[in-house]
Amino acid sequence: MxxxxxxxxxxxxxxxxxxxxxxxxxxxxxxxxxxxxxxxxxxxxxxxxxxxxxxxxxxxxxxxxxxxxxxxxxxxxxxxxxxxxxKTADKAVNILxxxxxxxxxxxxxxxxxxxxxxxxxxxxxxxxxxxxxxxxxxxxxxxxxxxxWVRSWDTPPNQNNQVLVAGAEKLGIPVAGIKRNVKGCWNLGYCGMGCPTNAKxxxxxxxxxxxxxxxxxxxxxxxxxxxxxxxxxxxxxxxxxxxxxxxxxxxxxxxxxxxxxxxxxxxxxxxxxxxxxxxxxxxxxxxxxTFLHPVVISSALMPGRVDAYAGAPQSIYSDHFLHRAPIDGPLGFKLETPPLHPVLYATTLQGFGEAHARLMREFTHVNALLALLRDGFHPESRGGQVRLGSDGLPVLDYPLGDVIWEGARRALLAMAEIQFAAGARWVTPVHETSPGYSSWAEAKKGIAELPLKPFLCRVVSAHVMGxxxxxxxxxxxxxxxxxxxxxxxxxxxxxxxxxxxxxxxxxxxxxxxxxxxxxxxxxxxxxxxxxxxxx
CATH class of the missing domain: 3.50.50.60 (FAD/NAD(P)-binding domain)
Structure with missing residues (x-):
């Protein structure tokens, strides 16, 4: 080529x-x-x-x-x-x-x-x-x-995105296809490593x-x-x-x-x-x-193979939870799916030692959903601040306050319910103290009681604004x-x-x-x- x-x-x-x-x-x-x-x-x-x-x-x-x-x-x-x-200055948020x-x-x-x-x-x-x-x-x-070449993506979603489709539709939550800026895409799934086919x-x-x-x-x-x-x-x-x-x-x-x-x-x-x-x-x-979309993640083990590294990384979304309150009210969130590749998955996943290894062995069966929290509209969500470190290079301070954690809890609950509705056999928020849950009833109770604070609940972002x-x-x-x-x-x-x-x-x-x-x-x-x- x-x-x-x-x-x-x-x-x-x-x-x-x-x-x-x-x-x-x-x-x-x-x-x-x-x-x-x-x-x-x-x-x-x-x-x-x-x-x-x-x-x-x-x-x-x-x-x-x-x-x-x-x-x-x-x-x-x-x-x-x-x-x-x-990462942010306190190392609590990973930024791609x-x-x-x-x-x-x-x-x-x-x-x-x-x-x-x-x-x-x-x-x-x-x-x-x-x-x-x-x-x-x-x-x-x-x-x-x-x-x-921003166009509708008419290829059927990969299995990772299909979990969002299946679970949301079963619960009556509307979803839609994501437009992508690709031309002649080979549907490889490795967009995050640079496009080897010049489709992007x-x-x-x-x-x-x-x-x-x-x-x-x-x-x-x-x-x-x-x-x-x-x-x-x-x-x-x-x-x-x-x-x-x-x-x-x-x-x-x-x-x-x-x-x-x-x-x-x-x-x-x-x-x-x-x-x-x-x-x-x-x-x-x-x-x-300076604003991120603080992102929280829910991981699920599905009965069959998901192979979330293959196929268009993101092709389905739901804005259902963005519009449940006024824009300056409790933080709304957009639901999407991230691709999973071994290093990205391993470095984001909670746990260590044998607990971490056990989840990695299930890699091909993992689905992940993510929630993009819409920061910057609520009076108490003022984002962060870029400052200069001692070497003159930028540092982003980004405090995660109660408004963000309240939205994060709602997002983790919504994603777990969708994953169980899609047939998940086990769901866990990406959280250091979550034991994981084998039913929606168990997850609903457990997530409501999870302590949400930096370093316990994993927060990531690929979007920086302001x-x-x-x-x-x-x-x-x-x-x-x-x-x-x-x-x-x-x-x-x-x-x-x-x-x-x-x-x-x-x-x-x-x-x-x-x-x-x-x-x-x-x-x-x-x-x-x-x-x-x-x-």
């Missing part, structure tokens, strides 16, 4: 692996973009198409389908932040984030949802974002869905090659350290080259000057860069209101509805860090749509062309 990345490099793409630099450099461009994930990739495509000279900065490596061998031991250290072991060209779009499970209407309504009421609505964003979502329409395969074909320059293994600014304008970005391990400094530096700077390093990386830079923050909002939130005024946000920084005129933020809350839905399509809008407005301004008219 042809590798389009290797073909592009052979044809002259401008790619600089900073670990190979023999001397420091100074570079000039029209626009410098920090990050190559959903926000950075879309921005690079649109700005390069407007004739602007674009430079992309990526801390991770450039990898492609030739490197994706469906092996966790290769993928996690190569493609993820902190080898897929990034990409760290490679394409960012998390290279390693996500392809689930694609538009921003829910009630989220737009809340943003308008609480943050004055009147310009953003279902109606105003509909065409932008449609454009990106067409471009990135990630930034690695779509927008970044498009920008490179137009002459954009891509730097990899280059860490953005500090934005330099004078008055109300950014003048330069200082970067540090990393060694081939992507961790340690290589000793060479790159300084980039540009007319405009776009920060798209994700909702932990972007606030961290602005904090390191000492960017104006008179209302002390930067890095605050920290550079949008609002109508600088008293309420870091950027405006266009992603433009309130205090520095030539600085934009184009990623999920601008969301004022979490979404209650997998965020990639929300980022694609919003960034397509904002990058198009920016392209019109910088190129002098009229802004696009989207029907």
């Amino acid at each position: 042809q590798d389009p990345i290797k073909t592009g490099l052979a044809n002259g793409w401008k790619h600089v692996d900073a670990s190979t630099l023999t001397r420091s450099q100074a570079v000039e461009a029209d626009v410098v973009i920090v990050g190559t994930g959903a926000g950075g990739g879309v921005t690079a495509d649109i700005l390069s198409d407007a004739g602007l000279r674009v430079v992309l900065i990526e801390e991770g490596p450039l990898r492609s389908s030739s490197d994706f061998r469906m092996r966790e031991a290769d993928a996690y250290p190569e493609l993820y932040q902190e080898s897929a072991s990034r 984030q990409g760290r490679c060209v394409g960012g998390s779009t290279t390693v996500n499970w392809t689930s694609s949802f538009r921003t829910p209407p009630e989220v737009f309504d809340f943003w308008q009421r609480q943050f004055g974002l009147r310009q953003l609505s279902v109606e105003s964003m509909s065409s932008w979502f449609a454009v990106m869905e067409h471009k990135l 329409q990630s930034m690695l395969l779509t927008t970044i090659p498009a920008a490179l074909n137009r002459g954009a320059t891509l730097y990899t293994r280059l860490r953005a350290e500090r934005l330099r600014f004078t008055g109300s304008r950014v003048s330069a970005l200082d970067c540090m080259a990393l060694q081939p391990d992507g961790i340690h400094p290589a000793g060479k530096r790159v300084q980039l000057r540009a007319r405009h700077f776009v920060v798209a390093g994700g909702a932990i990386g972007s606030p961290a860069l602005l904090l390191r830079s000492g960017i104006p923050d008179p209302h002390r909002l930067l890095g605050k209101r 920290g550079c939130g949008m609002a109508d005024t600088p008293q309420r946000g870091v950027v405006d509805h266009r992603g433009r920084h309130f205090w520095l005129g030539n600085l934009s933020v184009h990623d999920g860090s601008v969301f004022p809350t979490s979404l209650g839905a997998n965020p990639q399509l929300s980022i694609y749509g919003l960034v397509a809008r904002n990058a198009s407005l920016l392209a019109a301004e910088l190129s002098g062309r009229p802004p696009p008219v989207i029907p």
Whole structure:
């Protein structure tokens, strides 16, 4: 199978692996973009198409389908932040984030949802974002869905997802299919390790090659350290080259000057860069209101084989429990299924020694359901805060308060009931003290009495949002509805860090749509062309 990345490099793409630099450099461009994930990739495509000279900065490596061998031991250290072991400051929440060209779009499970209407309504009421609505964003979502092949997944769900279908339908809980951004998918189930067949329409395969074909320059293994600014304008970005391990400094530096700077390093990386830079923050909002979808998991042993590593990872969901209360009431949650691969399963599973080994021996019969808790709407769910550690690298403080634990208990009960309704012979929350249950009656009583607190109940997340939130005024946000920084005129933020809350839905399509809008407005301004008219 042809590798389009290797073909592009052979044809002259401008790619600089900073670990190979023999001397420091100074570079000039029209626009410098920090990050190559959903926000950075879309921005690079649109700005390069407007004739602007674009430079992309990526801390991770450039990898492609030739490197994706469906092996966790290769993928996690190569493609993820902190080898897929990034955690909150107190180590209570595991966070999966990409760290490679394409960012998390290279390693996500392809689930694609538009921003829910009630989220737009809340943003308008609480943050004055009147310009953003279902109606105003509909065409932008449609454009990106067409471009990135976001389609209904018509293949029957794998057995892992089928458990959610069977149990929910028996209980009268509505479910639906998840749209996926894939083209010619082989249904292998290893999306989280990079797509070896080039079916996933990630930034690695779509927008970044498009920008490179137009002459954009891509730097990899280059860490953005500090934005330099004078008055109300950014003048330069200082970067540090990393060694081939992507961790340690290589000793060479790159300084980039540009007319405009776009920060798209994700909702932990972007606030961290602005904090390191000492960017104006008179209302002390930067890095605050950073949100996860805190995720709790329920594991079940089914009578037959599940083989949850095979087939489309996520193809079924239920929003039934998102709408049981007002959006600012008790936390709602979205139900989905995660794929299970041996390392991911073993490191998330509770227990140790023989108890852990016994569960691992049942690996092929395991179903897992997950609940994405929608944080950021209840008055007492204010998310977390990105700050800088002693080494200047980001740390996310994320207290798990009573509001989250109350939602987590409801979610664990709902998932256990669904799994038993689907025929499970044994169900356990992923919780260190749960003995597991052999009936719904037993589970209902046991889960109601489980102590829910950090390190006992396992909490994970693959979605980070906020920290550079949008609002109508600088008293309420870091950027405006266009992603433009309130205090520095030539600085934009184009990623999920601008969301004022979490979404209650997998965020990639929300980022694609919003960034397509904002990058198009920016392209019109910088190129002098009229802004696009989207029907």
